Amino acid sequence: MSPKIVDREAKRQAILAAAIAVFAEKGYHATKMADIARKAEMGKGTLYEYFRTKEELPKSIFGLMLEAFDQEISQLEQAHADPVDAIMAGIQLCFQDLDEFAYVTPLVFEILGNKDLDRSIGLSEDFKQWLEGINQFFIAQIQAGQAQGKISSKLSAPIFARMLVSILDGMATHYCMFHFQPDFFMAQVKALEDMVCSYLVSSIGDKQ
């Protein structure tokens, strides 16, 4: 409410923006606090007015990102009446705003790859929970679809859902890492949707 508060929050954001940019360019370990200060156009000391340690920076960055993710997932839960539609929407959601995320992919890797850092930031734990959220969404939709006779009863919802989560992460990660042409990637997504969709509904109506 007071101007001070606004200032502080804006400055925090400015620092985070600078940190994201420099981390993305150099990676976490290769980034010095001095680099971030320079990018944010402030003194090194000032950074420590807003973040107690270097580790707080990725902690905040990913905290915000995962928070945003979580919101989007919970929105999904309600938007679609038809389970198969909902699943397709879930797939699409995973590939939304991927370009923004591509930026920090190497940073995610570096943190997940460093036990100490990861423990302190809790990234892999948060990440796991985020995936689990998606997983639960898919499980629920598949089971609903099976109950409604719209999805083959032969497939195991927990197994298929978890497989789907891995698949989506794999495709998203490869897009982020290898910088596919958008058209080429879109075609891949289309192929995936097609394959998943036909598989879900396959043998519905088969006599058993």
Next chain:
Amino acid sequence: MSPKIVDREAKRQAILAAAIAVFAEKGYHATKMADIARKAEMGKGTLYEYFRTKEELPKSIFGLMLEAFDQEISQLEQAHADPVDAIMAGIQLCFQDLDEFAYVTPLVFEILGNKDLDRSIGLSEDFKQWLEGINQFFIAQIQAGQAQGKISSKLSAPIFARMLVSILDGMATHYCMFHFQPDFFMAQVKALEDMVCSYLVSSIGDKQ
């Protein structure tokens, strides 16, 4: 006249084994050369008799691994007469010996996440080529299958193949990172094979 006889190759392997173990436990940056020396039960100086720098260790580790991979891929090329069988074999190959690989997954992440380290080791470049090898294998098999009328002509080989590569990497990575129960993962692989297989042959014989 009789200098101390040492099996240098065995010692190199012992060091690499120690390095893998410590890297896996702590990550690359958090691992000190002293840690590796202690694990390998030798002096710090001895490490440098076998590897010029700390970076040489992951370089050797991944050099050996990717070499082994490459051999296995090239073997695949010939073993299967039926393209669809070959594709299934390719999928299975990607999930072979995954437990051994799981060990170093975080190390891969950390290196891919660090520009300097990656450049010096050349891991992402090697990794990309390895994936490209698999991609080419799938493309070739799909096209062969289409030529033989065993695979639907509707799908684009380059797009589907590349999607499959991303999918396989995603599933393998999630297995390595989240330590699924083997049965649970096997069921996922089964579901994937099932889905891919039906998609490849779908609408063969459809009148169009």
Next chain:
Amino acid sequence: MSPKIVDREAKRQAILAAAIAVFAEKGYHATKMADIARKAEMGKGTLYEYFRTKEELPKSIFGLMLEAFDQEISQLEQAHADPVDAIMAGIQLCFQDLDEFAYVTPLVFEILGNKDLDRSIGLSEDFKQWLEGINQFFIAQIQAGQAQGKISSKLSAPIFARMLVSILDGMATHYCMFHFQPDFFMAQVKALEDMVCSYLVSSIGDKQ
């Protein structure tokens, strides 16, 4: 708003003074950065705020010294109308402030004696040029003296001048290394001047 105010130049000088003192006491290789930091009463890290490497220290020390030398030589060029007077003044200049220089003589030796160090510092190159400057001064004065009939035409200016340079360096160096009594050394200088002076004018007016 008001950052810590520091006279960076003064601090640089303080570090150089400490470095000279410790180098003089122990020699370059035996001096640890920690020794210099202790002598300068600051942390090791602070040294690196002012000098990028250990080698920068002798580089700066000799840079400043040779700069001062060069100025003094160029002043000599004009101050004396009579060439013989100028030569005597040149000789005296070489023995001025010798006590200050005595301090770093062993350091000069150590650097000149170490190929790598010398290359990086460029000391022997600078030193050579400095001697060449003195040499040219003597050559010019001798030739002027010969043109004016004040110096024997029999002697070769380039040869005599270069000999004189070696002689002066030899005497200065011995003074610095063996710490002669000032009176004893002054008497040597006097003898040299006497000898050189009589030799320069010898056989002027001889009929030939």
Next chain:
Amino acid sequence: MSPKIVDREAKRQAILAAAIAVFAEKGYHATKMADIARKAEMGKGTLYEYFRTKEELPKSIFGLMLEAFDQEISQLEQAHADPVDAIMAGIQLCFQDLDEFAYVTPLVFEILGNKDLDRSIGLSEDFKQWLEGINQFFIAQIQAGQAQGKISSKLSAPIFARMLVSILDGMATHYCMFHFQPDFFMAQVKALEDMVCSYLVSSIGDKQ
């Protein structure tokens, strides 16, 4: 007498020769024991059968050199009847075999410049004594010449002699360091002899 002894002595010499060569090329600090072993074509361990430490190598090298010097000086003492001739011979002696010495000049510098090393090797002490031997020789000859009326009584033998020693060292050192053309250097030596000779006999027969 026994072949073993001869073998050992030959090997010691081989090691010293290798050491001189490598020290000359790289300087003392930059030379590793492994370099010397390689040059001498033997194992590192073997070096330590002949020399207890790295420092023993320059200690032996200079021990032998200075021993050879001392012999030559003492020979001078008797060879010349005329004091002025003897002094000229002394000057020439200082410039004999200079090319051989040029080889190790940087090594001498490096050792003289390092207090610890010098103390352990005792080089500067030995060097000082060697110079003092030459000094005493010149003093004796000058005084003899003065007694015989062949050298001006005006000059102080101790002062002139010591000056001469510094001069000779200066010229020899510059030859070794700056690699003058032999002719150019010979002409300098000639000029020096000429100057010294005329100065010694100057004003003999002056009325006083």
Next chain:
DNA sequence: AATGAATGAGCCTTCATTCAT
């Protein structure tokens, strides 16, 4: 609140020396 000078713990690497063979 903002700054950046100062700090020192910590790490990779070197290399003289040892010693088992």
Next chain:
DNA sequence: AATGAATGAAGGCTCATTCAT
């Protein structure tokens, strides 16, 4: 006697963090 593999103490340098101004 000869070897060279093994060792570990030591040093230059980095950089996250502190704190005086």
